[in-house]
Amino acid sequence: MTKGWQLTLVLILLGLFALFYQGLWGDPRHIPTVLIGTDAPMVEGPDVETGDMISLEQFKGKVVLLNFWASWCYECKVEHESVLQLHQLFKDDPNFVMLGVNYQDKLPDAQQYLKEYGTTFPHMRDLHGQIAIDYGVYGVPETFVIDQEGKIRYKYVGPVTGHMYTTITQNIIAPLLKDQPINTKS
Amino acid sequence: MIIEIGHFSVIIALVLSVFGMASSALALKTRNPDWARSGRMALTLIFSLLSIGMLSLVYSFIVRDFSVLYVANNSNSKLPFFYTVSAVWGGHEGSLLLWVFILSVFSTLAVWLHWRTQPTIMPYLIAVECAIIFGFLCLIVFLSSPFERLLPVPLDGKDLNPLLQDPAMVMHPPMLYMGYVGFSIPFSFAMAALFSGRLGEEWIKVTQRWTTFAWMCLTTGILLGGYWAYYELGWGGYWGWDPVENASFMPWLVGTAYLHSVLVQEKRKMFKVWNLFLIIVTFSLSLIGTFLVRSGVLTSVHSFATDPERGLYILIFVGSVIGIAFGALILRSNKLKSQVEMDSLISRESIFLFNNLFFLVAAATVFLGTLYPLILETLQGAKVTVGPPYYNAVFMPIALGLLFLMGIGPYIPWRKASVASLKKSFSIPLLAGAVMVVVLAITGIRNLYALAGTYVVAFSGMAIVLDFGKVSQLYAQRNSSNIFKGCLSAFTANQRRYAAMLTHIGVLVLVIGIIASTIYQTEKVVSMQVGDEFTIADYRIKLTELHEVEGGNWKAEEGVFQVFDGATLLTELRPQKRIYNATKTPTTESAIYAINMGHIFLTMPEVSPEGVAVARGVINPLILWVWGGGIIMGLGVILNILRPRKKDE
Amino acid sequence: MRMSIRFTLILLLILTSPWPLLAEVQDETALDIQVREIAKTLRCTVCQTENIWESGAPLAQQMRGVVRERLKLGHSPEDIQEYFLSRYGDYIMMEPPKHGVNWLIWVGPFILLLGGGLLLYKEVNGWVRGTPSPPAAAPPPLDEQARQRLERELES
Secondary structure, eight states, rough: OOOOHHHHHHHHHHHHHHHHHHHSOOOOOOOOOOOTSSSSOOOOBBBTTOOOOGGGGTTTTTTEEEEOOOOOOOOHHHHHHHHHHHHHHTTOOTTTEEEEOOOOOOOHHHHHHHHOOOOOOOOEEOSSHHHHHHHOOOOOOOEEOOTTTTTTEEEEEEEEHHHHHHIIIIIIIIHHHOOOOOOOOO | HHHHHHHHHHHHHHHHHHHHHHHHHHHHHHHHHHHHHHHHHHHHHHHHHHHHHHHHHHHHHTTTTTBBBHHHHHHTTSSSSHHHHHGGGGHHHHHHHHHHHHHHHHHHHHHHTTTOHHHHHHHHHHHHHHHHHHHHHHHIIIIIITOOSSSSSSOOOOOGGGGGHHHHHHHHHHHHHHHHHHHHHHHHHHHHHHHHHOOHHHHHHHHHHHHHHHHHHHHHHHHHHHHHHHHSSSSSSSSOHHHHHHHHHHEEEEEEEHHHHHHHHHHOOOOOOHHHHHHHHHHHHHHHHHHHHHHSOOOOOOOOOOHHHHHHHHHHHHHHHHHHHHHHHHHHHHGGOOOOOOSSOOOHHHHHHHHHHHHHHHHHHHHHHHHHHHHHHHSOOOOOOOOOOOHHHHHHHHHHHHHHHHHHHHGSSSSSHHHHHHHHHHHHHHHHHHHHHHHHHHHTOOOHHHHHHHHHHHHHHHHHHHHHHHHHHHHHHHHTHHHHHHHHHHHTTTTHHHHHHHHHHHHHHHHHHHHHHHOOOOOOOOEOTTTTTEEEEEEEEEEEEEEEOOOSEEHHHHHHEEEEEEEEEEEEEEEEEEEEEETTOOOOOEEEEETTTEEEEEEEEEEESSSSSEEEEEEEEHHHHHHHHHHHHHHHHHHHHHHHOOOTO | OOOHHHHHHHHHHHHHSOOOOSSSSEEOOOHHHHHHHHHHTTBBBTTOOTTTTTSSHHHHHHHHHHHHHHHTTTOOOHHHHHHHHHHGGGGBBBBBSSSGGGGHHHHHHHHHHHHHHHHHHHHHHHHHHSSOOOSSSSOOOOHHHHHHHHHHHHHH
């Protein structure tokens, strides 16, 4: 085989193995979101605990943290403490709202979960999966941060704990509340 | 205790594989054949020890020793005996052990079978085989051991994945691995030829039957996978272009190209480097397939549970083998500058080259499609899905081209075809294709792909039948016997050629089955209660009963459906919605009725507590031609391998 | 009076009994068929390469519900696909949408085939030209020695 073909072969092989190596550290199921910077869908659903209708419309002009969870989800339990703590951190700011969305769950299970693990903010039920689909959700837990203009500024798939907790609180929510630009690179 | 014996045996086998490589090196250095014999003994011992390892695992499964982690994870006290044995290769660790066990069987067999006729390259062969065994055994012993204990011992195991509790699934991995491993033999011979510098046609001749055998196993393994998917997954489909399916299809495509290309080397002594390249690519793709399935790089229905560390080891191992193989090829290829003698573009040699082109483009297409999501994500961070609609659209023309070439290749002369010979061989087939298309179009078939497929299948089929007919007639005349005896004489006198043509016929039958069952499949999904009925195609399906049933390790909701053609009751179908007790996994069990060589395929995806069942009926026309085609292909290969040896072989 | 009570009771019994008076012939509606066609083009995000029609996952079921709702509201299939694309990105389609860099894999195979074919054609032609054609001339005349030997053999 000529030198040209030999070189092509070697380059293809090297490229291939570099690609495979890169692939080892990724998550083939992770879907990068296309919603950053777009308008947050104005969804609504009945409150898990009280049954009253909650609508995102009510919180226009505020920074909203939307957290999708389910009672059957292990990682949601893992992040629950963290999430409550996050709420404590910002609850006194009148421009901050925290909302949970109960995803693909049975009402008694969801109510039992909240009773057992406690909560300090309201949760709306996603009755037909429409809320989740509107937000491009494909699993739980997923967390969104919506700014005062009603635009989705940040999304995270996975439990908000440790390093991610710090990123969201310090680099996303805090600056937004002060009308400062945010840094999404953690 | 037994499992520890197995574990220990595998560790000794690992050590022996190093010894095998060392003694081969010494055999070459000292030119002392005793070192080569030591290497052969080491390989034989490795086979014995790995047998002990496999047997210890089988034993642990049979006695339901849940103190062994792998047994606890893949079986259960209620698991039927048959599946308890097959559970040995139901998970990642056990299936790896099966892989390397089959490798040791084939390697030992190859070394003993060819010892007398190929003495000079034996040390190289043993060294290459031991190197591959070493790589796999390191993975098993250090990173994926099926021999680990589980304490405290659980009361019962987790159970084998219900989807694997199926006869076709039992045979699918062993068949597939025999295919992958089968190709390692010509690969090892090729490496031995490259390392030793003895690059004559020897290694091709010697490995020809191994190649055919490996090809048959791989084809059967892939078809069994499709068969399983069709019967077990409850979807009525048999191929999903899933990454792991693709991982087995790519070596098959290149392996088939190789199988054909070596015929040219045998006849005309040409394309040496090309054939070496092809077998290296084939085996590399088998190894890459192993990597893809077990590393977590791609998401798939089949992927085993994964771990980046394990994936990294496999990547390094596979990368080393492939790198060394191609490196040796590049270095030696400078010594292999042969003058290629081609008399004409219109010749069998040329057709074989175009055959290779199409097969390789097919393999490259599947490769690109499988890896494109990964490529895009790495370069741009965006994600796409490359699913069946893409592959079906892109693959169709390539497949049509290949089928067309299949009808030309065997009937075009070597070296140069005259216009007269072309007319003689191909006028009738070309016409036959057109006639079939017109006939089908008149009967209402208008789909472009179906018609194109029909043309190509009719063309190739006619070419095969015409050629065999002519030759049979000649034999009949010569022996003054009837045409049937003529056929028999013709077949046995040229068994290699006509067994291969039988395999080609099998391919055509398979293709017709695929075209009919894909393009003309009809589906209907309805909600119904007991007493309701629905129609699909020309059949009426009526739900007469809904009740519960139980099996050894599962419970199910079963629906009794009567299938009518007009007023005639054809059969009763009983699809189920099952839940397996141990894992609480639900499965959809399909109910199938064969009619007119197709299937009425019925499933019941849901049953509500109020007695409302969702019934899904699918009509798969000519689906039996898919499995039948596979069987004919296999028959052709068996007749090929079992042909009487001729003087020059 | 008693007769009519009995009659009413029997009537009530018939009307409320669990077995259906009339077995129904079920069928798919045009809407069902449309839902299926669109569902087959959308990927189930929690499954492995399955479309939302094939998948049994709850998310797939909900997505099918959304497709159905939107069809009822009069959206076109393209609108519905656009909607899902805007929520999930290109990943949600079962095949790579034909824009931008994705054209690479759509035309790739054909470029490979045509390009490869051309290269092969050129290469083979090169070989054909480089191969000396077999001599068509008559066999070379015998030399003296051979001729004599031949004559001797023919005589014996």
